[in-house]
Structures are given as structure tokens and as C-alpha cells.
Amino acid sequence: MIDLHTHTDESDGTFSPKELIEEARRVGLQALAITDHDTFAGYDLAVPHAERCGVELICGIEVSTKYSGHSIHLLAYFLRRVPSHEFRKWITSLQTSRQRRNEALVQKLCSRGVPITLEDVKASGRKVIARPHFASVLVERGYAISREDAFERYLDEGASCFVAREEPTFDEAIGQIRTSDALAVLPHPGRLNVTQEQMETMVREMCDLGLVGIEAYHSDHSRAQMEYYSSMSRKCGIAITGGSDFHGATKPDIALGTGIGGNLNTPYALLDELRQLR
Numbered sequence: 389m390i391d392l393h394t395h396t397d398e399s400d401g402t403f404s405p406k407e408l409i410e411e412a413r414r415v416g417l418q419a420l421a422i423t424d425h426d427t428f429a430g431y432d433l434a435v436p437h438a439e440r441c442g443v444e445l446i447c448g449i450e451v452s453t454k455y456s457g458h459s460i461h462l463l464a465y466f467l468r469r470v471p472s473h474e475f476r477k478w479i480t481s482l483q484t485s486r487q488r489r490n491e492a493l494v495q496k497l498c499s500r501g502v503p504i505t506l507e508d509v510k511a512s513g514r515k516v517i518a519r520p521h522f523a524s525v526l527v528e529r530g531y532a533i534s535r536e537d538a539f540e541r542y543l544d545e546g547a548s549c550f551v552a553r554e555e556p557t558f559d560e561a562i563g564q565i566r567t568s569d570a571l572a573v574l575p576h577p578g579r580l581n582v583t584q585e586q587m588e589t590m591v592r593e594m595c596d597l598g599l600v601g602i603e604a605y606h607s608d609h610s611r612a613q614m615e616y617y618s619s620m621s622r623k624c625g626i627a628i629t630g631g632s633d634f635h636g637a638t639k640p641d642i643a644l645g646t647g648i649g650g651n652l653n654t655p656y657a658l659l660d661e662l663r664q665l666r
């Protein structure tokens with residue numbers, strides 16, 4: 389069993405890189421990819437722990453992009469070489485746009501009677517501050533009764549304080565990934581609110597731009613969705629991947645490797661296929 393989609397507390401997960409590696413060993417993962425939002429800090433810190441624990445660790449990252457009006461995430465896997473200096477610089481620029489969004493989000497919350505500061509939010513996270521950190525503070529301060537409530541009332545797209553982030557276009561992001569000789573994979577396609585026909589058109593366009601895999605196995609997907617996205621990958625001639633999208637305590641139903649209710653168990657053979665892509 390492998391898990392190619394996980395987050396540490398360097399982005400919006402709650403496990404430290406060391407704890408995540410130890411959990412990977414505990415559940416018997418053969419390979420683990422750390423795919424934090426907009427940072428390699430979790431991966432970088434995990435490397436010595438993975439060596440010590442004998443866990444095969446893969447360098448990855450998850451970025452948010454804009455694709456014809458949709459917000460689409462992209463995973464990048466550095467299976468062939470480590471991220472270049474240029475790629476790391478590009479990632480730093482994404483962190484800057486996130487910081488600007490976070491500042492605007494604090495202002496909007498304050499203007500709507502929720503007086504929190506950026507320092508309050510930063511205290512609940514590390515390298516990358518994301519909306520789940522805001523949700524934690526809103527719950528702690530009694531402005532929401534749960535994290536879901538915090539998203540519904542303040543943070544979700546369409547909620548009262550939502551602030552859109554400047555995101556790179558899908559084309560720009562996949563270009564950066566390919567230039568760095570990394571592999572671009574579409575995570576959790578089941579979250580996209582489109583028809584099957586639109587989905588197929590989109591995936592074909594993405595393949596033309598350089599997409600090499602679809603995350604058919606994901607905690608959000610039903611068995612039928614896993615089969616649907618697997619056969620779509622096969623039809624398009626691209627790889628099938630799988631990951632739990634483990635975040636630790638903020639998404640407590642999701643277990644590392646096995647997802648929700650033991651449904652995942654991505655086989656190691658899929659990682660071999662990803663490695664053999666040309």
C-alpha cells in the first residue's frame with residue numbers, strides 16, 4: 389500500500405513531518421508522498437526521519453490553479469530529480485499571494501465584526517497559513533461552533549468573508565511543473581462540479597497541456613468514482629494514482645493509506661507505472 393497525497397503541519401495538516409513518517413511506518417506504507425500546499429518545508433524536514441524509519445519518501449507539492457473559471461488543484465511529483473531552484477522560487481511567489489489573501493481575509497473578518505489578527509492565525513500554523521487555520525481560530529474564539537460552521541459562515545467560496553486568491557493559471561502551473569521535470573497529476577477530480585462530458589473534455593485538454601496522471605483513488609471518491617476515473621486514465625493513456633489527502637486531526641475520518649472506512653489501499657504497482665512514464 390502507498391499514499392501519494394498527504395499534508396503535514398507545514399501546511400494545513402496537523403502531523404509534524406516526523407509524526408507523519410512514524411505514522412507511515414506504523415500503518416505499513418511502502419511509499420509516502422508529502423504534498424503540502426505551496427511548500428516543500430514538510431518534505432525537507434521529513435527526509436532524515438524517512439531514512440531512519442526506512443520509509444520510501446517521495447517529494448511532492450499541491451498547488452491551486454485557475455482553469456476556465458474553476459479552481460483546480462494540481463499535484464507535482466519529483467520522481468526524477470529534486471525541485472530546481474527556479475521551481476522553489478516560483479513556489480515562494482505563490483506563498484506571497486497567499487499572504488496577501490490572508491491579510492485581506494483578516495481585514496474582511498474584522499469589518500464583519502470578527503476581530504482577529506494575522507498573528508492569532510499565524511500562531512496556529514507554521515510555514516503556510518491556509519483557511520483551516522482561520523477556521524481553528526474562529527472556533528476557539530467562539531465565532532463558529534465547528535470548523536464546518538466556520539467555513540459555511542465565513543470562509544467558503546460564497547460565504548460572507550471569502551477572499552479570492554490570485555492563483556496561477558493551470559497552463560502556467562503545469563508549465564512550471566514540466567520545466568522542472570516533475571510529473572503533473574490531477575487530484576480529487578470528483579470534487580469538480582461538472583458533467584461527465586465536460587469532465588472528459590477537460591481531462592483531454594489537460595493531457596494536451598502535459599497532465600500525466602489522475603488521482604482515481606482518493607478519500608472523497610466512491611468505489612464507482614474510483615472505477616470511472618481509472619478507466620478515464622486508461623482511455624487517455626495516462627497514469628492512475630492514489631492518495632488519502634491525509635490532514636490529521638482536521639480531517640479525522642481520513643486515515644493515512646486507507647482513507648475513509650479502509651476504502652483506499654493504493655497498490656505499489658501504480659507508483660512503478662508512474663516511474664516508467666516517458
Ligand code: AMP
Nearest residue numbers: 400425517518519520535536539540544
Ligand atoms: P486555502 O488554500 O487557504 O484556500 O485553504 C484550502 C484548504 O481548506 C483545503 O486544502 C482544505 O483542506 C480546506 N477546506 C476547503 N474548504 C473546506 C470546507 N468547506 N471545510 C473544511 N475544510 C475545507
Ligand code: FE
Nearest residue numbers: 395400425635
Ligand atoms: Fe488542505
Ligand code: FE
Nearest residue numbers: 450461575576
Ligand atoms: Fe486538494
Ligand code: ZN
Nearest residue numbers: 393395450633
Ligand atoms: Zn491535498
